Amino acid sequence: MDDFGAGDSDLLELLKLDYVLIKMDKEFIWNCFDSENPEKLNVLKHTIEFMKKNGLHVLAEGVETLEQARILIDNGVEYLQGFYYSRPVPENDYIEFLNSQKGLVHKVDGTADR
Secondary structure (H helix, E strand, O other): OOOEOOOOOOHHHHHHOOOOEEEEOHHHHHHHOOOOOOOHHHHHHHHHHHHHHOOOEEEEOOOOOHHHHHHHHHOOOOEEOOOOOOOOOOHHHHHHHHHHOOOOEEOOOOOEEO
């Protein structure tokens, strides 16, 4: 499920379909990290706990700080996405980056490119 916490992606939708991965919307994440209302962080923690107890994998988008990343990881989020890690980059630049890190990149045809 994409964009959990926004629009029609909510708990009711979770009950309707058999999801494996839930991608939490960045607006939901950011609202839970409201420094003026720290109790909102409990909503995030309990939501993640609910998802994990129901066998779901969790991805959080909109991660912009190390503190956000640590809190999300500490609460069971497995995948993080956001400007803290990288701005969006073109595919060729990403492949070049992976190769510079000694990564093995597989082409669409299945052959390896080093």
